[in-house]
Amino acid sequence: MSAPVPRARRLPVVLRNPSFGRVWAGQLLTQMAGRMFQVGAVWWLVGFAGGDHRGLDSGLFLTVSTLPAVALAPLVARVIARHAHRTVLAVAAAAAGLFATATAVWAQAAALPVAAVYAAGLALATCQAVFDPCLTTSVPELVEDADIEAATGFELSTQSVAGLAGGFLGPLVVDAGGLESVVAGCAGACLVAALLIVSVRFPHATAAPGQAGEPAPERRTLRRILAGLPFIRRVLVCFALANVFTTAVYVVMPLYTRGVLHSTGSTVASLEAALGAGTLVGAFTGGRLPGRPTTAGSVCLGVMGAALAVPGLLPGHMVAVGSLVVTGWCVGAIGVRFVALFQRLVPADDKPGFFAVMQALLGATFPVSSLVFGALGDHLTARVLCLVQGAGLVPVSLALWWLGSRAHDAQPEPSATTARQVALTGDAS
Numbered sequence: 001m002s003a004p005v006p007r008a009r010r011l012p013v014v015l016r017n018p019s020f021g022r023v024w025a026g027q028l029l030t031q032m033a034g035r036m037f038q039v040g041a042v043w044w045l046v047g048f049a050g051g052d053h054r055g056l057d058s059g060l061f062l063t064v065s066t067l068p069a070v071a072l073a074p075l076v077a078r079v080i081a082r083h084a085h086r087t088v089l090a091v092a093a094a095a096a097g098l099f100a101t102a103t104a105v106w107a108q109a110a111a112l113p114v115a116a117v118y119a120a121g122l123a124l125a126t127c128q129a130v131f132d133p134c135l136t137t138s139v140p141e142l143v144e145d146a147d148i149e150a151a152t153g154f155e156l157s158t159q160s161v162a163g164l165a166g167g168f169l170g171p172l173v174v175d176a177g178g179l180e181s182v183v184a185g186c187a188g189a190c191l192v193a194a195l196l197i198v199s200v201r202f203p204h205a206t207a208a209p210g211q212a213g214e215p216a217p218e219r220r221t222l223r224r225i226l227a228g229l230p231f232i233r234r235v236l237v238c239f240a241l242a243n244v245f246t247t248a249v250y251v252v253m254p255l256y257t258r259g260v261l262h263s264t265g266s267t268v269a270s271l272e273a274a275l276g277a278g279t280l281v282g283a284f285t286g287g288r289l290p291g292r293p294t295t296a297g298s299v300c301l302g303v304m305g306a307a308l309a310v311p312g313l314l315p316g317h318m319v320a321v322g323s324l325v326v327t328g329w330c331v332g333a334i335g336v337r338f339v340a341l342f343q344r345l346v347p348a349d350d351k352p353g354f355f356a357v358m359q360a361l362l363g364a365t366f367p368v369s370s371l372v373f374g375a376l377g378d379h380l381t382a383r384v385l386c387l388v389q390g391a392g393l394v395p396v397s398l399a400l401w402w403l404g405s406r407a408h409d410a411q412p413e414p415s416a417t418t419a420r421q422v423a424l425t426g427d428a429s
Contacts, residue, residue, distance in 0.1 A: 017144075017151075019200045020139075022197070023200055025196055026093060026196045028058060029190065030096060032189060033166065034096075034125065035187065036182060036267070037166075038062070038065050039250075040119075040182040041061055041170075042062065042251075043058045043174050043257075043265050044117070044179045047257075048179075054255070055375065058254060058370075059373060059377070060370070062370035063367040064125070066363065066370070085138040086197065088134045089135060090197045091135070093127070093197060095123075096124050096128070097191035099123040100120065100187035103116065103120045104184040107179065112180070142200075154291065168269045175254055182384070234403050235294070238399055239362060240365050246308075246327070247369045251374050251385075252386060253268060255377045260383060274322075275325075275328040278331075279334065282335075283332035283333075285332075287336050287337065289333060294404025298400045304330040305390040306390060308393070309386055310322075310323050312390070313383075372383060
C-alpha cells in the first residue's frame with residue numbers, strides 16, 4: 001500500500017511555491033491588461049472614434065499591436081540571454097505601467113488622438129513581447145525540477161485565461177468609462193505586476209553563458225532545422241495560411257457588432273467570451289479526437305470555415321455566439337493535436353529553435369490579416385467578411401488533408417491516444 005501523498009504536494013504549484021505564484025500573477029496581470037487595452041481600443045475605434053475608415057483604423061491598430069512579438073524576436077532573445085531574468089521581467093512590467101500611466105494622464109487632460117492610441121498599443125505589446133518569453137525561460141529558476149511540468153502548464157494557460165478576461169472587460173469598460181478608464185486599469189495592473197516580481201527571489205537562478213562571459217553553445221540555424229523537417233514545414237505553411245482567415249475574427253467581430261447587430265460593447269464582450277471559452281474547452285478535449293492529426297486538423301478547419309460563414313448567412317447575436325464557440329473549440333483542439341505532433345517528431349535539441357520559428361511564422365500572419373480585413377471592412381459589409389473567412393479556410397483544409405494522406409506512409413503520425421498523452425504530459429520520448 002502506497003504512502004499517502006503529503007497535503008503540500010497536492011496543492012497547485014502556484015500555492016506551494018510563492019515565488020512562482022507571484023511571478024505567475026504578474027504574468028496574468030500584464031497579459032490581461034494588454035488584451036483589455038487591445039480589445040477595448042478596437043471597440044473604441046469602431047464604435048466611438050468615428051471616421052470613414054473604421055475597418056482600416058482597427059486593422060492598423062491590431063497590426064501595430066502584434067508586430068513587436070515578430071519583429072523584435074532576435075533582439076528579445078539576446079536581452080534575455082544577457083541579463084538577469086528577474087530584472088528583465090520587472091523592467092518590462094514597470095515600463096508598460098509607466099507608459100500606460102502617462103497615457104492615462106494625457107487622456108484625462110484631453111481627448112486622445114488616434115496616433116496616441118497606436119503608440120500605447122505598440123508600447124504595451126513591446127513590453128509583453130519581452131515579458132512572456134522571459135518568463136517561459138525563467139520557469140526552471142523558480143521551481144524545483146519535479147514541478148517544471150506543472151509550472152509550465154500554469155504559465156501556458158495564462159494566455160487563454162487572460163485573453164478571456166481581458167477581452168470580456170475591454171469593451172465593457174470602454175462603454176462605462178471611456179478608453180481612458182481602460183488605460184488607467186492597464187497602468188495599475190502592470191505596476192502591481194512589477195511590484196510582485198521585484199518582491200520575488202529566483203532561488204535556482206544561474207548565470208547564462210552570455211551573462212558569465214562564456215561563449216554560447218553553437219545551435220543549428222532555424223533554416224537548417226526546418227530543412228530537415230519537410231513534412232512539418234508544409235504543415236506550418238498550411239496553418240500560416242489558415243491564420244490569415246481565422247485571426248481576422250478580431251477585426252470582423254467589432255465591425256459585425258456595429259454594422260449588423262447595431263449593438264454595444266457588451267455584445268463585443270460576449271463574442272470575445274464565446275471565442276475564449278470555446279478555445280479553453282477545445283484545448284482540454286482536443287486530444288480525444290480520433291484519427292491522425294492531419295485528418296483531425298483538416299476536419300476542424302472545415303468545421304471552422306462553416307462556423308465562421310454562418311453569421312454571414314444568418315445574422316443574429318446568438319448565431320454569432322454559437323459560431324465563435326465552435327470556432328474557438330476548433331482552434332483549441334487543433335493546437336493540442338499539432339503541438340503534440342511536433343513534440344513527438346521534432347528532435348529534442350531542435351525544439352527551442354523550432355518552437356521559436358513556429359511562433360514567429362504564425363504570429364507574422366496576424367498583421368497581414370488585420371490589414372487586409374481591416375481595409376476590406378471599409379468596402380464590404382461584415383456579413384460578406386464572414387463569408388470570405390469561411391471560404392478561405394476550405395482550400396487550406398483540403399491542402400492539409402492531402403498533405404497528411406501523402407506523408408502518412410513515409411512518416412506515420414502518432415495515434416490520437418498517444419497525441420493526447422504527449423499533449424498532457426509534454427513527454428515526446
